[in-house]
Amino acid sequence: MIEGRANRLGNIATYLVAIPIAGFFLVPIVWLVSLAIRTPQEIFFGASRFIPENPTLANFWQVLTGSGFLTYLGNGLKLSVLGAFGALIVAAPAAYAFSRFSFRGRGAAMMGILAVQMVSGLVILIPLYRYMAWLGLLETHLGVTAIYIAIGIPLTVWLVKNAFDAVPIVLDEAAAIDGYNRFETFWRVTLPLAAPGLASAFILNVIFNWSQFLVPFIMLTDDDQWPISVAIYNYAGSTTATTTHLLAAACLIAVVPAILAFMLLQRLIVSALTAGAVKG
Amino acid sequence: MNKLSGAALRQSPTRRASPLSGPLPWLLPVLLMIGVFYLYPILDALRLAFTNASLIGREETYTTRSILAMLANPALGTVLRNTAVFTGASVIGQVLLGLAIALLVVRGERNRLPGMLALRTIVLTAWVIPGVANGIIWSMLFNEAPYGAINSALRLLDIPPVAWLSNPANAMISTIIANVWQGTAFSMIVLYAAIKSIDPVLYEAAAVDGARPWERLWFITLPQLRAALIVNAILVTIQTLNTFDAIISLTGGGPGRATEVLSLFTYNTVFYSYDLAGGSALSMLMLLISLGLACVYALFLPRPEAIR
Numbered sequence: 001m002i003e004g005r006a007n008r009l010g011n012i013a014t015y016l017v018a019i020p021i022a023g024f025f026l027v028p029i030v031w032l033v034s035l036a037i038r039t040p041q042e043i044f045f046g047a048s049r050f051i052p053e054n055p056t057l058a059n060f061w062q063v064l065t066g067s068g069f070l071t072y073l074g075n076g077l078k079l080s081v082l083g084a085f086g087a088l089i090v091a092a093p094a095a096y097a098f099s100r101f102s103f104r105g106r107g108a109a110m111m112g113i114l115a116v117q118m119v120s121g122l123v124i125l126i127p128l129y130r131y132m133a134w135l136g137l138l139e140t141h142l143g144v145t146a147i148y149i150a151i152g153i154p155l156t157v158w159l160v161k162n163a164f165d166a167v168p169i170v171l172d173e174a175a176a177i178d179g180y181n182r183f184e185t186f187w188r189v190t191l192p193l194a195a196p197g198l199a200s201a202f203i204l205n206v207i208f209n210w211s212q213f214l215v216p217f218i219m220l221t222d223d224d225q226w227p228i229s230v231a232i233y234n235y236a237g238s239t240t241a242t243t244t245h246l247l248a249a250a251c252l253i254a255v256v257p258a259i260l261a262f263m264l265l266q267r268l269i270v271s272a273l274t275a276g277a278v279k280g
Numbered sequence: 281m282n283k284l285s286g287a288a289l290r291q292s293p294t295r296r297a298s299p300l301s302g303p304l305p306w307l308l309p310v311l312l313m314i315g316v317f318y319l320y321p322i323l324d325a326l327r328l329a330f331t332n333a334s335l336i337g338r339e340e341t342y343t344t345r346s347i348l349a350m351l352a353n354p355a356l357g358t359v360l361r362n363t364a365v366f367t368g369a370s371v372i373g374q375v376l377l378g379l380a381i382a383l384l385v386v387r388g389e390r391n392r393l394p395g396m397l398a399l400r401t402i403v404l405t406a407w408v409i410p411g412v413a414n415g416i417i418w419s420m421l422f423n424e425a426p427y428g429a430i431n432s433a434l435r436l437l438d439i440p441p442v443a444w445l446s447n448p449a450n451a452m453i454s455t456i457i458a459n460v461w462q463g464t465a466f467s468m469i470v471l472y473a474a475i476k477s478i479d480p481v482l483y484e485a486a487a488v489d490g491a492r493p494w495e496r497l498w499f500i501t502l503p504q505l506r507a508a509l510i511v512n513a514i515l516v517t518i519q520t521l522n523t524f525d526a527i528i529s530l531t532g533g534g535p536g537r538a539t540e541v542l543s544l545f546t547y548n549t550v551f552y553s554y555d556l557a558g559g560s561a562l563s564m565l566m567l568l569i570s571l572g573l574a575c576v577y578a579l580f581l582p583r584p585e586a587i588r
């Protein structure tokens with residue numbers, strides 16, 4: 001009896017804390033939506049017009065076609081996907097070695113790769129800026145993609161190694177008995193069976209690349225080349241109070257793909273993240 | 281039968297000789313990328329710090345003058361203090377809020393309360409938003425015009441408006457709030473997983489002993505989370521130290537230098553003042569601080585042999 005009542009009180013307390021927290025995290029996004037569907041006049045009503053009287057989708061249309069955001073979306077998607085794909089290609093063999101070979105210095109090498117992740121992009125970009133200029137790769141998507149791949153490698157190696165670890169090693173042995181060499185085993189057995197883990201590593205890379213700002217901000221000055229992150233930053237700099245609704249729409253366009261990608265694959269992504277976290 | 285013997289034949293002599301039988305070729309692509317995009321640039325930045333290099337090319341000569349000039353720069357003290365305040369407050373805020381939400385979600389799930397997955401999803405949503413968008417969204421919320429989100433809501437409640445971004449002291453607090461909003465999810469998800477992995481036997485034993493909820497939290501959950509909390513705090517510290525996009529799009533470092541942190545200062549030194557040598561010295565300072573923290577981090581990790 002007493003236990004049950006304490007539990008009910010606990011449940012009420014849980015919601016009393018949970019609801020304000022949910023509000024804190026939700027309100028900024030809802031506010032952005034509210035601004036993005038307002039007419040310019042309604043912007044000036046502030047919070048009293050939280051739900052606009054004349055909601056409109058015209059802002060999105062204007063931003064996408066009038067301000068070049070269709071191009072920026074395309075650039076952002078291209079760079080994110082290429083970067084993620086490249087990171088997988090480079091990281092998967094190393095992840096396989098970390099998962100399937102035992103060799104001296106393996107633990108140290110894995111720690112070393114993790115340590116790389118702590119290096120700020122700014123530290124490497126200052127010298128890289130000069131190399132890229134020298135190689136003629138400034139202002140190119142190729143140069144940006146290469147840096148995205150490099151930045152994505154540490155996380156990808158760890159995630160893909162975890163995915164490979166989950167594939168029973170007896171399958172490798174069975175493949176070896178069937179006459180597969182190491183590469184065939186990797187390519188035809190381990191890789192396909194680790195597909196869900198590879199997919200979540202890919203999606204996480206895409207989301208991180210989508211958010212990436214520093215690299216394209218430093219490398220690309222030509223606005224035809226900008227991904228959406230750089231575009232909204234510059235757009236914010238050029239807008240005024242009378243165009244807040246357009247900036248909100250542009251910002252929402254940058255945010256929604258990331259949220260959608262995350263929502264669709266939340267289970268996969270959370271399990272990939274926590275698999276590593278629990279071990280640590 | 282036939283197939284098996286064939287496999288054995290093919291396997292035995294050639295396998296040792298195969299270039300792919302050792303780990304090195306498998307690791308090569310990653311090693312190359314890290315060498316080209318991390319090791320060499322870091323060494324080059326270290327070298328540049330000891331030159332008078334400028335972004336607008338000129339003959340470089342080796343000198344320690346750039347480093348000394350940077351150390352004597354009166355802005356550096358302000359920037360380092362901002363960095364410490366921003367990082368310290370963000371880390372405490374994120375880890376505590378992340379822990380609170382993780383405990384809440386786990387408790388809710390144990391009692392089968394609806395809405396817990398929704399709460400977790402909402403928090404994680406803030407995390408996947410690009411940092412630049414985060415800065416823009418919060419600049420709209422903190423907008424000090426009469427129609428700004430928070431100030432217009434305050435007016436509805438008859439509370440006078442707050443100078444969220446134009447007052448230097450407030451600007452730092454506002455920046456920290458925006459950063460905590462985005463970063464909390466990472467702590468939440470790591471601590472959520474850590475709480476879930478605590479052996480339930482401990483709680484059963486506590487229940488037999490008649491432990492109260494707060495006693496369970498204080499004597500079981502928190503001690504069991506110690507390693508996860510420390511590791512998380514240090515990872516968040518390094519992430520926060522490197523934060524750039526959310527600040528540049530929210531305050532741009534202002535007003536004055538009120539929210540200019542080390543990453544922003546480094547960027548400005550190189551790409552506005554064209555002082556490549558000074559910026560390289562600052563980037564080495566960033567690296568040194570991260571490295572120091574990473575060493576602390578390593579102390580709390582399981583030994584490398586323990587990793588499968």
